[in-house]
Amino acid sequence: MVVGKIKTLIFGAGGMLGTELCLAFPDAVKLKSTDVDIRDRKNVIDLIKENRPDVVINSAAYTAVDDCEDHQELAFEVNGKAPGYMAEGCALTGARLIHYSTDYVFNGSNKEYFEDDNPDPINIYGSSKLMGEINIIKNLKNFRIIRTSWLFGTHGKNFVDTMLKLSKDMSAVKVVNDQFGKPTYAFDLANKTEEIIRLLPGIYHITNEGICSWYEFASAIINNAVPCTSKDFPRKAIRPKYSVLVNTKTTPMRHWREALSEYLKLRN
Numbered sequence: 558m559v560v561g562k563i564k565t566l567i568f569g570a571g572g573m574l575g576t577e578l579c580l581a582f583p584d585a586v587k588l589k590s591t592d593v594d595i596r597d598r599k600n601v602i603d604l605i606k607e608n609r610p611d612v613v614i615n616s617a618a619y620t621a622v623d624d625c626e627d628h629q630e631l632a633f634e635v636n637g638k639a640p641g642y643m644a645e646g647c648a649l650t651g652a653r654l655i656h657y658s659t660d661y662v663f664n665g666s667n668k669e670y671f672e673d674d675n676p677d678p679i680n681i682y683g684s685s686k687l688m689g690e691i692n693i694i695k696n697l698k699n700f701r702i703i704r705t706s707w708l709f710g711t712h713g714k715n716f717v718d719t720m721l722k723l724s725k726d727m728s729a730v731k732v733v734n735d736q737f738g739k740p741t742y743a744f745d746l747a748n749k750t751e752e753i754i755r756l757l758p759g760i761y762h763i764t765n766e767g768i769c770s771w772y773e774f775a776s777a778i779i780n781n782a783v784p785c786t787s788k789d790f791p792r793k794a795i796r797p798k799y800s801v802l803v804n805t806k807t808t809p810m811r812h813w814r815e816a817l818s819e820y821l822k823l824r825n
């Protein structure tokens with residue numbers, strides 16, 4: 558059991574969630590993509606051995622869902638193999654690993670997904686993230702895999718900012734109304750992570766509360782969103798229709814509307 562102050566090492570410190578994690582864990586060793594390429598197995602394991610953290614947190618990932626279709630090898634190396642190297646490093650040093658995965662490990666044919674439901678990804682990003690989960694579980698017992706969805710936050714490209722920009726440039730913004738999920742504020746997730754570290758090993762589903770379609774999410778951000786179907790708005794990667802993650806293991810976070818309103822106030 559980890560008691561009192563813990564020593565933490567963060568991979569992916571420069572990303573949207575990673576930046577929030579750096580604020581939530583100010584004393585952590587913070588590694589950005591300029592400090593380490595997580596595809597380098599030896600370097601990843603050596604960094605864990607040298608720093609001897611109690612907890613390794615991995616928020617590094619190749620997150621461009623459509624680009625993953627064209628860069629499959631890169632997706633599987635970053636999202637699939639690299640988390641396994643971190644798990645190896647943690648197994649050697651006794652550290653616990655916190656890793657983020659995605660609602661896109663599911664195929665979207667169920668209306669909601671529990672932590673022990675069978676993954677069945679329908680795009681390369683989801684398949685590569687599932688490989689990451691499998692490689693962690695294979696190499697380490699002391700892991701917490703946090704599946705989350707539809708992240709937005711201050712430090713990166715995200716749906717909220719995209720909507721605000723498009724809304725200024727266009728008279729009407731078409732947004733799909735047939736994919737459903739749970740928006741999640743990176744700030745809330747980073748702070749919740751402190752709690753998950755102390756819970757039992759396993760898979761966690763952590764999102765803000767509340768289910769919506771992308772169109773409903775957009776309508777809470779801008780006033781000129783118009784609904785369309787996925788067929789009207791084809792993308793390179795197929796998306797699951799329902800990617801609603803159900804959390805049965807810990808206390809719920811606040812509703813996404815409350816988190817969004819805080820984020821929008823911060824942006825102004």
Ligand SMILES: NC(=O)c1ccc[n+]([C@@H]2O[C@H](COP(=O)([O-])OP(=O)(O)OC[C@H]3O[C@@H](n4cnc5c(N)ncnc54)[C@H](OP(=O)(O)O)[C@@H]3O)[C@@H](O)[C@H]2O)c1
Pocket residue numbers: 569570571572573574575589590591593594595596615616617618619620635657658659660686704705706707708709713
């Ligand atoms: N964003 C979402 O909607 C969403 C939804 C569900 C789950 N997640 C998961 O949540 C986690 C955090 O996502 P995020 O949105 O914060 O991602 P992000 O903003 O794209 O950040 C990912 C970070 O990983 C770094 N990275 C990429 N390849 C790397 C490599 N080879 N070596 C070292 N660092 C590398 C990136 O650095 P560069 O920018 O320099 O490449 C970036 O700083 C990820 O595991 C993601 O799969 C995200």
